[in-house]
Amino acid sequence: MALINVAAREIHCKIVYYGPGMSGKTSxxxxxxxxxxxxxxxxxxxxxxxxERTLFFDFxxxxxxxxxxxxxxxxxxxxxxxxxxxxxxxxxxxxxxxxVFVADSQKHKLEENIRSLRELAVxxxxxxxxxxxxxxxxxxxxxxxxxxxxxxxxxxxxxTLGWQRFEATATSGAGVFDTLKAISKLVISKL
Amino acid sequence: MDPQLTSQIVxxxxxxxIEECLVRLxxxxxxxxxxxxxxxxxxxxxxxxxxxxxxxxxxxxIAGTFASSREVAKLLREKDFRQLFTQGVRENIFxxxxxxxxxxxxxxxxxxxxxxxxxxxxxxxxxxxxVLERVREQQKARDDVLGSSFRTxxxxxxxxxxxx
Numbered sequence: 001m002a003l004i005n006v007a008a009r010e011i012h013c014k015i016v017y018y019g020p021g022m023s024g025k026t027s028x029x030x031x032x033x034x035x036x037x038x039x040x041x042x043x044x045x046x047x048x049x050x051x052e053r054t055l056f057f058d059f060x061x062x063x064x065x066x067x068x069x070x071x072x073x074x075x076x077x078x079x080x081x082x083x084x085x086x087x088x089x090x091x092x093x094x095x096x097x098x099x100v101f102v103a104d105s106q107k108h109k110l111e112e113n114i115r116s117l118r119e120l121a122v123x124x125x126x127x128x129x130x131x132x133x134x135x136x137x138x139x140x141x142x143x144x145x146x147x148x149x150x151x152x153x154x155x156x157x158x159x160t161l162g163w164q165r166f167e168a169t170a171t172s173g174a175g176v177f178d179t180l181k182a183i184s185k186l187v188i189s190k191l
Numbered sequence: 192m193d194p195q196l197t198s199q200i201v202x203x204x205x206x207x208x209i210e211e212c213l214v215r216l217x218x219x220x221x222x223x224x225x226x227x228x229x230x231x232x233x234x235x236x237x238x239x240x241x242x243x244x245x246x247x248x249x250x251x252x253i254a255g256t257f258a259s260s261r262e263v264a265k266l267l268r269e270k271d272f273r274q275l276f277t278q279g280v281r282e283n284i285f286x287x288x289x290x291x292x293x294x295x296x297x298x299x300x301x302x303x304x305x306x307x308x309x310x311x312x313x314x315x316x317x318x319x320x321x322v323l324e325r326v327r328e329q330q331k332a333r334d335d336v337l338g339s340s341f342r343t344x345x346x347x348x349x350x351x352x353x354x355x
Contacts, residue, residue: 002198003233005235005236006206007203007206008206008236057251057255059248062352064352068344072345073247090258091255095229095254
């Protein structure tokens with residue numbers, strides 16, 4: 001739930017990057033952190049295992065500055081993607097205003113994408129929100145990998161609700177900001 | 192509209208009431224720092240040691256800890272854990288849930304007894320529940336803040352800032 005502090009003239013929104021393990025959620029945040037001007041970002045906080053897999057979440061606060069007198073902040077989170085951490089994902093999703101679902105375009109990952117998306121729907125519904133109305137943007141990541149599934153195939157299995165979707169290569173940054181812009185605007189439109 | 196999709200607006204006068212409550216809690220317990228967070232991890236307001244850094248990250252981590260404990264409670268078939276106590280070498284943290292929506296957090300050192308913190312936090316939690324109830328009913332200020340011109344300005348800012 002977005003928080004509007006009238007006394008401090010601040011607006012805070014929470015956006016969560018969700019998706020199967022190794023789909024590139026952390027890479028999205030790392031790229032955003034590397035590109036956003038210093039004055040607009042806080043530290044990128046990562047709670048990861050020794051092998052740099054996300055254990056709890058990554059957290060990146062972005063400060064958009066004053067918009068019509070209100071200091072506006074987006075807090076970006078990632079969830080740990082591995083199946084083991086299902087309950088942790090529920091915890092990170094708590095109070096989210098919008099979700100970027102980062103799908104892995106590789107053929108052998110399709111089933112994992114579908115499972116993860118189903119789990120997201122269940123988790124959003126458990127928060128008493130209607131999944132059909134919840135702000136979601138899809139990102140088909142790893143488009144640079146040889147043999148990546150065609151977009152039409154991914155659409156057929158993952159985009160049955162007709163969300164905005166973007167092709168991306170998060171490690172090089174392609175599509176990362178298009179995705180972030182889309183989810184930010186979607187969240188603002190639902191405030 | 193689904194109430195969970197709407198924003199929570201905390202009016203200036205309620206922030207003042209909250210701040211007074213936090214100041215009183217810090218003074219009465221001798222605590223170093225008191226924060227009120229939304230369960231999503233956003234800091235509503237904080238009182239105490241002004242030199243403390245990274246309040247934003249602190250808010251995200253404390254809310255994460257609480258959300259995580261809620262899942263532990265479910266696995267144990269417990270309703271929920273309404274309080275958490277973390278003991279450090281220099282400082283301790285006591286966290287208390289307010290009506291499933293806000294999180295009150297007090298950081299204190301060895302000079303303060305945990306029993307006192309528990310009792311006074313309970314009182315503060317009761318007071319803040321009343322404020323939360325009023326905030327939940329407060330939706331009329333929403334259109335003053337989030338008019339269409341705000342949304343347009345916001346979109347322009349997003350386009351300007353979020354680019355390679």
